[in-house]
Amino acid sequence: MTRQEATHTHRVPLNRDRVLRAAVALADATGIEALSMRRLAQELDVVPMALYKHVANKEELLDGMVDTVVGEIDPPTAGPDWQRVVRERILSARRALLRHPWAARVIESRTGPTPAVLSYLDSMAASFRDGGLSADLTHHVMHAMGSRLLGFSQELFNTSGSSGPPGPELAARYPRIAELAATAAHDGGSMVSGGCDDQFEFEFALDLLLDGFENLRRRGWTSARKA
Template sequence: MDRQVSAQRVRLNREKVLRAAVALADDIGIAPLSMRRLAQELDVVPMALYKHVANKDELLDAMIDVIITEIDPPAAGPDWKDVVRRRILSARSVLLRHQWARQVLETRTNKTPGVLGYMDSFIGIFLDGGFSVDLTHHVMHAIGSRMWGFTQELFDEPAGQDSGPVQALDEATQQAMFQEMATRYPNVLQIAMASAHDEDGVVGQGCDDQFEFEFALDLLLDGIEKLRAQGWTSARAAAVG
């Protein structure tokens, strides 16, 4: 009875539910998040939530829309590369604050209003920067998940494992592993051991996460600018035209 009275006292709205869900996911991660757990956090009965979100799937979609509002809007300026770069790095900082968001972005297929608006703003940056529709189409494919501030890195460690490949092993076993790697995969070992560890990286432990991301992003943007300056057109678009 006390629980029902409490539910009536707490005035919920959709924004309050979503903000609480984001904060809870920040605290416990996305896997333990449930409608029941969120109801406990808000001190309401679970049924009170269903007036605002139909189920967990809708909740996850809406949570992404919430964090998208934290990404800086496109800056004003004639240099499209600078505008795109700043927006992508802003998105990356948002993922650092909400480390559950990458997993949700990778698994959700529903294009919510927030997601569509974010994509639309990127397309607008390119079109306003003098890109053809054809080049913009291919550029959006090339940028891919970088638009959200992450990529799948080459030397990522599997989730839940230590960043050092042999941290928990004794010295003799470490030496044996290094010797085996040096014999069979010398080039991989040379590059992997050159990695500077970054335990708090948004993409994963291993290399200097932020530097590698910006390095690849700048390479990509420079290449895109060359195509724009050349008036590049895909073979398919040229055939149609």
């Protein structure tokens, strides 16, 4: 057997799952900006055209990568406490995105939800409904949660640049902002997609929302306009 034949014999067959997992690993290692079909083909030791048998183009590759990451989210646990069930699932989603820092930006760039995202959102809606929230309230809850359902949030400003309190001139002009900056403590290593979005801030807002939703459920809230 020639050396070329031996290499061919031991080569792992290419399939869609292998392509997507390799793409996720490459994006983790080099950043999403460095990902290309050619670079991915090099990683897999195939010609670029071989990839197109499994993903039609770069956009389909990105969709599949999103689905791969979402597939890492833990399934919902059983139990009567819907807030605990939802909270645990969302924090599992957050852990998945922290493992893949590029994923939040790619999710936001999609023109529509991918199949795995749709399945995840459907199961989250089921958790709210199983917890006693009406379909009407669940509809508005899903809107209110937005990207938090997937473990990340958009911040008002991008604070991923310089950190620390503002200088004396800015502090004098904006004293309340300076006051808040002086009291804030953020863990830059826990950010998802940049910005002031550390774990404490995320869980703080998540718990406020979940408590508010439960309060509305108990009140029998409806969006129907009162006459």
